[in-house]
Amino acid sequence: MNPSSSAVIQMKDLRKSFGTQKVMDGLDLEIPRGKITVIIGRSGEGKSVLLKTMIGLIFPDSGKVLIEGTDMLELSGQGQNEMRKKFGMLFQNAALFDSMNVFDNVAFPLRQHSHLEEDEIEVKVLDKLAKVGLKNVGHKMPSELSGGMRKRVGLARALMLDPEIILYDEPTTGLDPILTDSIDNLILETQKSFGLTSVIVSHDIRSTIKMADKIAMLYEGRILSEGSPESFRESKDPRIQNFLQGKADKDFIG
Amino acid sequence: MIEAIQNFLFRNSRLQATLTSVGKPFTGAIKGVGSFVFFTLETVQWFFRGKFHVRVLFREMVKIGVNSTFIIALVGLFSGMVFALQTASGFRLINAESLVGSTVGVALARELAPVFTALMIVARAGSSIAAEIGTMTVTEQVDALKSMAVHPINYLVVPRVLATTLMMPLLVGIFNGLGLFGAYIVSIYLLEIPEGPYMMHYHKVMEPQDFFQGLIKGVVFGVIVSLIACYKGYHTNNGAEGVGRSTTQAVVAGSVTVLVLNYFLTTWLLQLFP
Ligand SMILES: Nc1ncnc2c1ncn2[C@@H]1O[C@H](COP(=O)(O)OP(=O)(O)OP(=O)(O)O)[C@@H](O)[C@H]1O
């Protein structure tokens, strides 16, 4: 089997600057099919930008983003839109539609892309909401929810269409330890039962080690290191060890 | 063609740097117009090939059209009344007061109704469209739409442009009707102009094409004003301040465009209906 067929997403030599700030600087990364890839890295290092590049929300200044071999950047607006049907995405800030209540937010992808009747939609939506630990919140507006609740509504919405590829931007940041564990389990469960490809951006080292098939560490616009959780734990690179153990550099004040 | 120019300008940063030193406002304007044209073409494309969001369309028609009816009627009524007062005071000098109805009628149908209605819609609907889409852009809701394979131009822009375009002729008609009514009331009951000659002149002078010209203008203004508002909202950045800026720009650019475009439309329509 040639190596590219096992990679769902291939990113080649990506470069991206915002003004004078280089966020991606020759970044190469492959996301293996049917696996959980966790992207780690310092805050502001460009993890969210990287996720948005995968799904074509941010366009790199140069480089390639291949989704199952097709270059996202060469597609028309409509082609990209079609391509995004393969994806589900949980945004870091959840990005709920603030003009719709929770129920309509979660039902939105179904109403757009399925021909289900309203009563079938209701069953599915309530089921997904229950899976993320939310009950009796369907009528609430996003502004009436806590940050953690919003994140879980976003998660339910991202999972709604059972996409092939799911991008999670910090799915458990801001959740209590018990919820974190149950969301981790939900992600694992979804992964196992549908054989999805998952990409998770996470700051939670413990669950990263527990869940990841592959870890990629972003550092100064490139992938510093990628590999199994074991290879990360055994790495001699001080930058990786400091990150895993949460040690600040000596010259870092804060 | 325009797309090519626009791409060229976007890509070729050295040329851009040179041009920037020549005159930043100038390249800014070209880039702005280019990307607006591109946005318009994209909207047209999604209109024909995209999914049709009926629910959103109706909701927007209510928001933009139905909810503006009262204010448009009020403005129309008073515009007709004041215009009757002024023309009457002029015509009185030459004893031609019975011409007030026809004069106000033509002015209302061809110019006042479409232009004032468009300006009211810019202020009322244009600003809220720009603020709404702008807020969705800066809070990543537009990105969320895209991530769910719902293209924001198809889902947000097309229904709003369509709703405004459909509602504008109706609102122009309402403005016109109330304006005529206001002029009639002022002329007949306040200024005591004899009704017979007033109506006779009105019917002799007014033609269906006068109203038709106003409706055409209404449609054109509806398209352009809503496109500008959507465009400004869609290209918002820098958070709350950016939303404020987009909203202001949508209103200013919309109003100016209406007034300038009106001149050219009038020129064209006068040739079309000599
Ligand atoms: N739209 C944008 N315009 C300008 N700069 C941006 C934009 N988006 C991101 N950046 C910059 O890119 C860098 C990377 O941002 P990003 O959000 O990807 O960080 P991150 O790794 O996800 O951080 P965190 O862990 O805190 O979420 C930041 O320094 C940010 O300032």
Ligand SMILES: [Mg+2]
């Ligand atoms: Mg982030």
